[in-house]
Amino acid sequence: MCQTLLDLITNRKKYQEWLANKIHQPKENPQGHPTSELQAYEEVCQTNEDSESNRKAWEQKKIEEQRQGREQELKDKKQQRLLEAQRKQQAARAWQSWIAEAPLKPKPVPLNKGLLSLKGTISDIYINPNPWREPFEELKCE
Template sequence: MKRSETIVIVQAQKKNSSTSTRSDPEILGKEEKKKLQENSFQRWLESKRQEQIQKRQEQEESQRLAAEEEMVKKETAKLSYALWKHKKDQERKANEMRQRQMKEEQEQQKRVKQQQSKERVSQWMRSSKVKPRPFPSNLGLQSLQGNQPKGFFNPHPWVDPV
């Protein structure tokens, strides 16, 4: 039934209740029938209202749950991002520390190597003074005279020009 029909029925009932002084059984049956119809219509309206209220509440609840679920997803994403970022920062710091340690070790090795080479050079300088010097072997027996530089020696004897 439409709303206009229900208004007409309600108005008709009000008229009938004021003019229902007659005790005709047919009229009473119609009045009872109208009351039953009105009663069932009111119950139907009430059930529809309840359904609408329940539907609205369910929609609100589903929207609230969806919003809450979305918020949980956002929080989870933020948390996982924060954990990922923390992990990456830790890895970066560890990598930098490892690089720094490797560089320090290389510098230490370089210093040790330089120190050892300086020691070897100084030891060589000290020991080279004591060691005999090598002689040139291309001069034959004359090389046994030592490493003294020789003066000029003319291989042709001097001839008088006269």
């Protein structure tokens, strides 16, 4: 345990020394020449300007996309309303046509019984073969 703690402390000291040397070491560009502080500052400013212009271009692009999306949505809604109106007009025309033609169409014959089905009811009615007589007629005659 003591050995690992001691190793940890030495590693930390070595890291601190390396970091201090790295900070005081002059910066070099890819060609191997040290850059001056002024050049480093100009590079940072240039990247900031580039990032700012990129951000503004991105914002403009997003605003344009949103505007186009809204226009497309309005166009779709207008097309939907137009289709709905056409559908309603077609339904109204079909209804009027049906109403006009309905009385002219033949009526169905119930149970396909022909002329028998044209009477008031389709059931067979019992007809009494004996005519009706008043009950008191017999008494009066006698």
